[in-house]
Amino acid sequence: MAALLPTAAPTGETADRRPRHPGRPVWMGVPSKPVQAAKALTIAFIVLVMLYPFVYVIAMSFASREAAASGGLFPTSFSLDAYRSILGGDVVTRAMLVSIGITAVGTTLSMIFTTTLAYGLMRTRDVPGAKFVLVLVLCTMLFGAGIIPNYLLVRSLGMLDTYWSLIIPGLISAFNMVVVRNFFMGLPSELLESARLDGASDLRIFTQIVLPLSKAVLAVIALFYAVGYWNAFFNAMIYLNDTTKWPIQVVLNQYVVQGSALTSIQAPDQPPPPGQTLQMAVIVVATIPILLLYPFAQRYFTKGVLTGAIKG
Amino acid sequence: MSISARTTSATDPPGGATGAAGPGRAGGRGTDGSPEAPSKRTGGPSGRTRGRDARGRASVWTRMKRERATYLFIVPGLLFFLLFAYLPLAGNVVAFQDYSPYWGIGGSEWVGLQNFAAMFNDPQFLRALTNTLVISFLQIVFAFPAPILLALLLNSLISERIKRVVQSIVYLPHFISWVIVIAIWQQVLGGAGPVAELFATIGIDGVNIMSDPETFKALVVSQVVWKDIGWGTIIFFAAITAIPNELYEAAAVDGAGSMRRTWHVTLPGLVPVITLLLILTIGNVLTVGFEQLLLQQPAVGSAAAEVLDTFVYYRGIAGGDWGLSTAAGLFKGVIGTILVIAANKFAKRLGTEGLF
Numbered sequence: 001m002a003a004l005l006p007t008a009a010p011t012g013e014t015a016d017r018r019p020r021h022p023g024r025p026v027w028m029g030v031p032s033k034p035v036q037a038a039k040a041l042t043i044a045f046i047v048l049v050m051l052y053p054f055v056y057v058i059a060m061s062f063a064s065r066e067a068a069a070s071g072g073l074f075p076t077s078f079s080l081d082a083y084r085s086i087l088g089g090d091v092v093t094r095a096m097l098v099s100i101g102i103t104a105v106g107t108t109l110s111m112i113f114t115t116t117l118a119y120g121l122m123r124t125r126d127v128p129g130a131k132f133v134l135v136l137v138l139c140t141m142l143f144g145a146g147i148i149p150n151y152l153l154v155r156s157l158g159m160l161d162t163y164w165s166l167i168i169p170g171l172i173s174a175f176n177m178v179v180v181r182n183f184f185m186g187l188p189s190e191l192l193e194s195a196r197l198d199g200a201s202d203l204r205i206f207t208q209i210v211l212p213l214s215k216a217v218l219a220v221i222a223l224f225y226a227v228g229y230w231n232a233f234f235n236a237m238i239y240l241n242d243t244t245k246w247p248i249q250v251v252l253n254q255y256v257v258q259g260s261a262l263t264s265i266q267a268p269d270q271p272p273p274p275g276q277t278l279q280m281a282v283i284v285v286a287t288i289p290i291l292l293l294y295p296f297a298q299r300y301f302t303k304g305v306l307t308g309a310i311k312g
Numbered sequence: 313m314s315i316s317a318r319t320t321s322a323t324d325p326p327g328g329a330t331g332a333a334g335p336g337r338a339g340g341r342g343t344d345g346s347p348e349a350p351s352k353r354t355g356g357p358s359g360r361t362r363g364r365d366a367r368g369r370a371s372v373w374t375r376m377k378r379e380r381a382t383y384l385f386i387v388p389g390l391l392f393f394l395l396f397a398y399l400p401l402a403g404n405v406v407a408f409q410d411y412s413p414y415w416g417i418g419g420s421e422w423v424g425l426q427n428f429a430a431m432f433n434d435p436q437f438l439r440a441l442t443n444t445l446v447i448s449f450l451q452i453v454f455a456f457p458a459p460i461l462l463a464l465l466l467n468s469l470i471s472e473r474i475k476r477v478v479q480s481i482v483y484l485p486h487f488i489s490w491v492i493v494i495a496i497w498q499q500v501l502g503g504a505g506p507v508a509e510l511f512a513t514i515g516i517d518g519v520n521i522m523s524d525p526e527t528f529k530a531l532v533v534s535q536v537v538w539k540d541i542g543w544g545t546i547i548f549f550a551a552i553t554a555i556p557n558e559l560y561e562a563a564a565v566d567g568a569g570s571m572r573r574t575w576h577v578t579l580p581g582l583v584p585v586i587t588l589l590l591i592l593t594i595g596n597v598l599t600v601g602f603e604q605l606l607l608q609q610p611a612v613g614s615a616a617a618e619v620l621d622t623f624v625y626y627r628g629i630a631g632g633d634w635g636l637s638t639a640a641g642l643f644k645g646v647i648g649t650i651l652v653i654a655a656n657k658f659a660k661r662l663g664t665e666g667l668f
Contacts, residue, residue, distance in 0.1 A: 025557065027564035030470065042465060043478055049538065050481050053496045056506065060499070117389030120382050127379045128372045133390050140397040143649040146641030147621065148628045149403030152417075153396070169396050172389055202381040231489030234603055238629050249491045256495045257607055276504060283495050290487050297487070298480055 054287075061280035082281035091251060092282060098163070099230060099247040100289075106167040106229040111222055113172050118181040119206050141174045147238075154239055165239035166232060166247070173228075176221045183217040184210055220300045223293060230289060248286045256282055407639040427639035437640060439615065440623035447529055447619065448597040455536045456593055459544025460586065464574060466545065467552050482542025490603040493539055498522050522608070525616035535604060547589070548582060555581035588659050595655035598644045620644045 031039070064079035086092040117137075124131040150169060159165040187210065195205050211218070233249040240246060246254075254260050256279045370378070407427055409420040431437050462482070469475045485493065501507050503520035511519040521531060555578065563573045602621040609617040614626075620640060628637025 025561070027561050029564070029570060031468075031570060036470075039465065039469065043469075043474070046462070047478060047481055050485065050542075053500045054484075057496050057499055113389055113392065116385045120385030120389065123379075123382070126375060127382050127386075128376050130382070130386065133386055136390070136398075137393055140393060142652055143401075143645055145397065145400030145403060146638065146645050147624050148406065148634060148638040148641055149400035150396075151629055152403050152406065152634075153400050155413075156416075171396070172392050174393075177389070202385065206385070227487050231487075231491075233489060233491050234606070238625075249489055252495060253491050253607060257491060257498065258610060276499070279495070280499060283492060283499070287488060287492055294484060294487060298483065 057280050057283050060277060061284045063277055063280075065274055065277075082277040083285075086278060086281050086285065091255075092248070092285060094244065095246055095248040095251040096285065098245060099249070102163060102166050102232075102247055103226050103229040103289075105163075106171075107222055107225045109167060110171055110173075110176075110225045110229075111218065114177050114180055114221065114225075115211065115218070116206070117172060118177050118184055119202075119210060121177075121181055122184050137174050137177060151238060160239055161242050161245065163245065166229075166235050169235065170228070170232075173225075176224060180214070180217060180221055183214055187213055216300060220297075223297045223300065226293065227290065227297070252282055252286050255279070404638060404642045404645075406634055407642045409635055411634040411638070413634070423635065427635040428643070431636055431639050431643070434636070436614070436618065436627075437623060440618040440620050440640075443529075443616070444598055444600055444619040447532055447600045450529055450533045451536060451600070452590070452593055452597075454533050455540075456590065458537050458541045460548055460582065462541055463545040463548035463552065464578065467549070467578070468570065468574070479542065479545075482545070484542070485539045486543035488539070490539075490601070490607060493535065494604070494607045497535065523611040525612045528608075528612045528616040532601065532604065532608075536601060547585060551582050551585045552578060584663075587662055591655040591659045591662075592652065595652035596648065597651065598648050 061082055062078050062080070064077040064081070120127075121130050121134045121137075124134060154160060154165050154169060159168065191209060192205055195209055200208075231249065232247070233253065236247050236250045237253070240250070376383075403417070406417060406420075408422060408424060409417070410423045410426075411417070411420045466475050466478060469478075488496075499505055501521040503518070503523070507521065508519045511517070521527065524531075559577045559581075560573055563577050568576065598620055600619050600621075602619070605617050605619050606622050606625065609622055614622075618626075621644075624637045624641045624644075627633045627640070631637070
């Protein structure tokens with residue numbers, strides 16, 4: 001196709017550059033030097049703005065007392081005091097354990113309930129009422145009941161100050177359910193039908209055929225749920241009065257964003273590092289799980305987003 | 313065994329009223345057809361035995377019995393949505409009550425529309441409504457186009473590798489919670505951070521961008537752009553990839569440079585998805601970053617940072633004025649739902665697919 005274009009002739013500047021950009025169609029041409037420079041500067045600026053805050057916070061969390069005091073755009077000396085201090089105290093460690101527990105249990109339960117519902121709603125033609133349930137679920141994407149009615153419900157169920165209040169009210173996301181269901185429906189139907197003919201039960205078809213064939217989408221959805229549970233803040237703030245049950249996001253808000261006194265989160269037996277360094281260390285600790293998941297998530301998530309964009 | 317019924321049902325017109333009309337038909341047919349029907353599943357269209365409807369498929373009751381295992385998959389999820397999505401809807405009756413937790417919904421006094429009247433006479437509510445609309449407007453003007461521009465820029469890069477690296481960097485903040493984002497921004501832009509220090513070295517002391525009510529709305533929009541600009545590009549990239557290369561080639565043959573190709577080929581290709589997203593954004597004007605504002609309100613004060621959701625939280629859960637805050641939440645929910653549905657209708661009228 002490219003051969004049709006006059007610029008593909010072996011003479012001229014464009015053709016000389018072609019080997020440098022294999023895979024780039026000839027008709028795209030190559031931008032002039034000033035344009036390339038402007039683009040490079042813009043990209044560099046964007047990358048700087050995106051990354052500098054992270055780098056600064058991480059660097060400061062490792063700063064020694066003197067380096068933190070002297071300030072500047074970048075600290076110069078290294079110390080682990082801040083981490084020793086917050087991990088030696090029990091507030092941050094306990095909050096991390098709570099968050100890890102909520103994320104693990106919540107993600108597992110959400111996956112079980114989301115995939116089973118998606119499987120149950122796959123064959124709306126054959127199963128009377130399934131279509132109605134599907135519409136019922138889809139409608140919930142259009143409206144929310146509001147903060148107060150949800151709070152009153154959780155309270156009347158006796159879930160205040162329990163970890164369940166952070167998991168049960170958001171157990172199934174209608175959006176995620178639709179994404180999973182779309183994926184299930186794209187599986188070869190002959191396979192499922194023949195298993196059914198051979199007498200396989202629904203449970204067997206679900207666990208031995210449907211789930212193993214859907215690993216990619218399950219990975220995406222599990223990551224979405226996990227990130228959601230890890231990042232959840234508001235629910236924990238309103239449902240948990242007992243500060244010993246707080247997950248890390250609420251602790252972070254209390255001690256870093258709202259700036260409550262830090263003495264209570266430090267290890268008791270050491271001279272305290274500077275407050276700012278401590279705050280940075282709490283931020284880093286709360287972010288690490290996301291940073292660990294991120295490279296893994298990135299391989300899958302565009303796929304997940306785009307599957308969801310397809311009409312339900 | 314069940315295959316025959318399934319194949320006949322596949323010939324039904326799509327979207328037939330089979331599922332939705334289920335309960336009604338089950339009542340009518342179940343009594344006369346069900347006992348024998350499960351054992352007779354051999355008939356094609358000619359086998360209109362009892363237990364089959366006019367189109368030759370098994371009666372609802374028969375099919376329900378056959379698929380009873382499937383209901384075990386549906387019921388837990390159905391119960392969840394009934395309990396945690398539909399029951400709280402009914403809880404909105406508190407908006408019409410002088411609700412007290414002691415008396416509960418059953419025992420509290422009904423006050424009609426009093427809460428709504430009080431709400432519209434409440435300066436705090438009106439300020440929350442104004443702030444919400446202003447921030448929404450700023451976001452539509454500044455935050456909405458940002459991912460489109462970034463997608464176009466990245467798409468024009470020569471090196472695939474640089475493109476991928478930049479993408480992984482700009483997607484990252486989307487996965488960080490608002491608490492962490494605000495905490496990080498405070499450290500960098502707050503009074504003790506490096507930016508304030510830079511200002512101090514050129515002689516401007518006491519700069520704290522994070523607690524300045526004057527510039528707070530610009531700050532909110534910047535934070536949204538920072539957090540979600542990368543994530544927003546994904547859908548535009550997908551749309552760009554879907555534009556056939558022949559269009560670009562033809563434009564290039566006709567002498568269009570890269571700017572003109574962007575303007576006359578890429579942008580028109582993006583119009584459907586832009587229209588759809590824009591209209592849905594407009595449908596959501598009453599929702600602006602709840603956690604984002606809630607977290608920052610103590611620093612900048614409620615005059616600048618009160619929006620509808622924070623109003624509901626502070627009045628209701630923190631302040632105990634349950635009736636009025638539920639009324640405000642219901643107001644927001646009803647208007648929001650109407651706007652989303654209207655926006656979707658409008659999107660369809662414009663020829664895009666709509667969301668539902």
